[in-house]
Amino acid sequence: MKSKYRHWVFVKRKKNRRTHQQRDSNACATVVIPALNEARRIQEVVAYALADSATAEVIVVDDSSIDDTAMLARQAGAKVMTSSMLGKGVSMRDGAAAATHDLVVYLDGDLTNLRPGIVTSLCLPLLNEGADFVKARFGRGGGRVTELTAKPMLKVFFPELAHLAQPLGGIIAARKRLLQTIRFEDDYGVDAGLLLDAHLAGAKLAEVDIGLLEHDSQPLQDLSLMANEVSRAIFDRAKKAGRLHVEQVTAMYENQRQVAAGIDYVLSLRRGRRCLLLLDMDGTVTPSRFALELARNTGNEAALVQLLDTPHDDAITRSERIAELFRFIHKQQFEQVARTLEIRPGVIEFVKQARRAGFMVGVVSDSYFVAADIIRRRIFADFALAHTLTFDGEVCNGQLQINPAFLPDDVNSVTPICKSNAMRCFLADKSQPPVELIWAVGDNLNDLEMLRLADNAFVIDPKSPKLLEEPGITLISEFNDLVELLTHEASESIEA
Known part of the structure; x- marks a missing residue:
């Protein structure tokens, strides 16, 4: 069966190449496919897109997949690029920026059994000047988040859009110049956000029926987070449009954001993985401390230096006093510093290799989740644990x-209060199979207990000589030192 499938893909690929070479004036659109671990279907989707006469090029934006998504997409005839940061919204934005045509069509990487000509159908309203932004409407009913969250909220805050069948669908066509003026959310709120931003910008909207649609469903544990992020995107646009007057609703944002910071949610992401890699953030993943860089950006550096590493304060008291320094600082400043903080060389490749070897990878930090979650997405890790x-x-x-x-x-x-307690949560997790191998990397004494508890512990650029005196802790000069060792040992553990 596998050989027949490969032969089919090879034949389709040759056909697609001939079609691509013979494209005429009908080829008007760049098809962008954001993809994360879509090796099972990515070739089928790329082949489908290239077979449409409206398709001028296909760009697959790979979200640092740990399977063969990128290789298979390239073999199928797509241009492949790596997303600048983890998240579907970033991948969609990167793809639009790289598009060489004014019409951009988005397809999901897990689609199957599509009727012919969908790219053309989506482009027609744009070509006929009937629309600037087109959403696909498909035969199956909306999912739980669509029906229970998105549609009721649109009915209240944007009733003029309540007729849309799939407001959260990721199959979209739009003019590139419009996409360059609107904001792409990083998370599950991207589709709702694009729709509302286009509407509020005065774009003409259209909906095109593309028939039945099949794709993989979201795991149950992701639905709550998806609903929260979609709600936040809609509330945000409603407020900016002057349609939201209940300020208490903004408090809901924090409750929604903190879902991803909880250990219960993080444990639900393990999904059978038996190997765990925990990375300290400040001084390990990033050469500098986030709090220090934020203080420099907000004029609080002198006050922060007095509080850092004070021996008479316990960890909680010191953390609380530092947090008070950042009172009245807008969240965008926290996010901007986290997005520009230097990442130590080799970290991204190390994380990617760890995930390929079967590790669940997390950033564990005494800093703030608002920053740690951005850092973990920048290095393509699975989760972040930090204070909020x-x-x-x-x-x-x-x-x-x-x-x-x-x-x-x-x-x-x-x-x-210690990172080692977070590690113990994984060891105590009752879901099967249990965690059997833990690696940890740190740089300072606040990482020591975590390093002691790990099966394999490493320090980089250590801030205290006591770390090197500790038995079982190995000094590394760079993250590339660990790639070969990690792959070898993880394979042995899984085979055993």
Whole structure:
């Protein structure tokens, strides 16, 4: 069966190449396919897009897949590029920026059994000047998030769009110049955000029926987070449009954002993986400290230096005092610093190799989740665990919430707040199979207990000589030192 499939793909690829060479004036659109671990179907989707006479080029934006998505897409005739940061929205934005045609069509990488000519159908309203932004309408009913979250909210805040059948669908066509003026959300809110931004920008909208559609469903544990992110995107646009007057709703943003910071959600992402890699953020993934860089950007550096590494303060007290320094700082400043913070060379490749070897990879930080989650997406890690700052109307109120994963079950523990307690949460996870191998990388004494508990522990650019005196901790000069060792040992563990 596999050989027949490969032969079919080879024949289709040759046909697609001939079609591509013979394209005429009908070829008017760049098809962008954001993809993450879509090796099972990506060739089929690329072949489908290239077979449409309206397709001038296909760009697959790979979200650092750990399977053969990129290779298979390239073999099928697509241009392949790596997303600048983890997240579908970023991939969609990167693809639009790279498009060489004014019409951009988005397809999902897991589609199958599509009727012929969908790219053409989506482009026709744009070519006829009947629309600037086109959403696909397909035969099956909307998913749970669409029906229970998106549609009711649109009916309240944007009733003129309530007729749309699939407001969250990722099959979209739009003019590139329009896409360059609107914001792409990083998360599940991207489709709703694009629709509303286009509408609020005065773009003409259209909906095209593309028949039945089949694609993989989202895992159940992702639906809650998806609903929260879609809600946040809609609330945000409603507020900016002057259609939202209940300021208390902004408090909901923080509750929704913090879902991804909780250990229960993180454990749900493990999905049978038996190997775990935990990376400290400040000083390990990033050469500098996030709090210090933020303080420099906000004029609080002198005050912060007085608070950092003070021996008379316990960890919680020191963290709370530092958080107070950033009161009245807008969340966008936190995010901007996290997006521009230097990443240590070799980290991204190391994380990618770790995930390929079967590791679940996380950034574990004493810093703030608002920053740690951006850093983990920049290095393509699976999750982040950090403390949360609360924001009122997008402005920090200086209040710090310690991540419960960092607290011990035993109130008499000698490490009342520690990254090692987060590691113990994985070891205590009752879902099968259990975690059997843990690697950890750190740089300072606040990582010591975590390093001691790991099966393999490493330090890079250590800030204290005590780390090198500790048995079982290995000094590395760069992350590339670990790639070969990681792949070899993980393979042995899984085989055993």
